Amino acid sequence: MTLKAVIDSQSELPLLSVQDLKIRIQMDNGEMRAVDGVDFDIKKGKTLGLVGESGCGKSLTSRAIISINPKECETSGKIVYHSTSEKELHELNLLSLDTKGKQIRSIRGRKIAMIFQEPMTAFSPMYTIGNQIMESILIHRTKDKKEAKKIALEMLSKVGISDEVKRFDQYPHEFSGGMRQRAMISMALSCNPELLIADEPTTALDVTIQAQVMELMKGLQKEFGMAILLVTHDLGIIAEMCDEVAVMYLGKIVEQSTVGEIFKNPKHPYTKGLLNSMPKLAGNRNKRLESIEGTVPMPIDMPPMCGFYDRCKDRIEGVCNKQAVPKTRISDNHMVRCFLYTKEGEERTYV
Structure with missing residues (x-):
């Protein structure tokens, strides 16, 4: 068969x-x-919202x-x-x-990826954004560092980070909250996962950036055909994003x-x-x-x-x-x- x-x-x-x-x-x-x-x-390809108060x-x-x-x-x-x-x-x-x-470990990050609630704590302050995105790609997709860097730059560009070559070598503290969240999304999607778990992906963002991140996730879901588990307390986001x-x-x-x-x-x-x-x-x-x-x-x-x-x-x-x-x-x-x-x-x- x-x-x-x-x-x-x-x-x-x-x-x-x-x-x-x-x-x-x-x-x-x-x-x-x-x-x-x-x-x-x-x-497959659908979004499930998990909603409720903290705790x-x-x-x-x-x-x-x-x-x-x-x-x-x-x-x-x-x-x-x-x-x-x-x-x-x-x-x-x-x-x-x-x-x-x-x-x-072959599933975590490769087949099932996660966007964490606070990207400032999820990223290590000791390494550049590009280095941390590349690490996942080198583990799951390719051992070639030049190819891994190319994929990482493409993903940074895809999530709307301008001047990605410069940003690649910057550290998390040099990114704004919205940019860190975008970088976290690019890292999660760099291995084309089947399931994306988004744990309160817009909690630390202002309303305008929240809308941009939601639109970004919807567009990338349509492009990659992945499923999403969206964890939030915001019913407005649930209404916009979920099936x-x-x-x-x-x-x-x-x-x-x-x-x-x-x-x-x-x-x-x-x-x-x-x-x-x-x-x-x-x-x-x-x-x-x-x-x-x-x-x-x-x-x-x-x-x-x-x-x-x-x-x-x-x-x-x-x-x-x-x-x-x-x-x-x-x-x-x-x-x-x-x-x-x-x-x-x-x-x-x-x-």
Whole structure:
């Protein structure tokens, strides 16, 4: 069977499938369930948004994909990656690989690349930007330094950095925030990855530069045909960039669907709260934006209950605080984790 036939026969498979991902951290006062049973698929060439407040487990989830979480993190579950070689399609559980082994290192940076939240700390201040971009190319693409430099210069130019020959020999502190982010994108894309993980890629940037970076990522995704996992707390970026969205709270996916469905027909009270906190062009200027009272609790030795219970205006006493919340399938492509949509919750609500 030819490679094309193999790919066609597996066309329904996601590029990456995260299954029952759990991350535990042992603290002095108990066990922290930082990520607690997360499931999602990333389709080839598509963008999945992972959204939620700080402390929900988004970054730990994304970093677990390429096995770069701190050693204190005890990780279980499956992260299944469908990789296409020259002759066949491989199915790999990335969590089963040695975190420092040759196999995961051949995937990390080459097949799956990552844009980190703060490029100033992601780049080493001791080496030039060009040297650091070249390092990845020399590891994964070619051993020829002249060819590696040529690729690096092409990528710097492609992401919109002018006078790339001069910039190649400059250090990170000589770049502005927007330029550092562009350089980080060029380094991530220098090996033509199948999946790009973007962890809060616009947090440290002003609004104008944010828009430029988003447009850049969309253009490069179209050119290279890669999938993107976009980690953010900004629903405006989610609406602009993503095909699907997973709303994360306290280590769990509480709602997941297409972007259009989430924005038009949100189900979970947390999702509704996030959407209501956004300013609207057609809204009443004199009306204050809604806010979600309270903060994300620490998930240490929590009893089986809804993690959003203390902050939820629609909570059901005697239900939401007494048992773990099951997943409910609203439609084929819409999942929510809330008792309001279970039989028991409906009985308590309407009786």
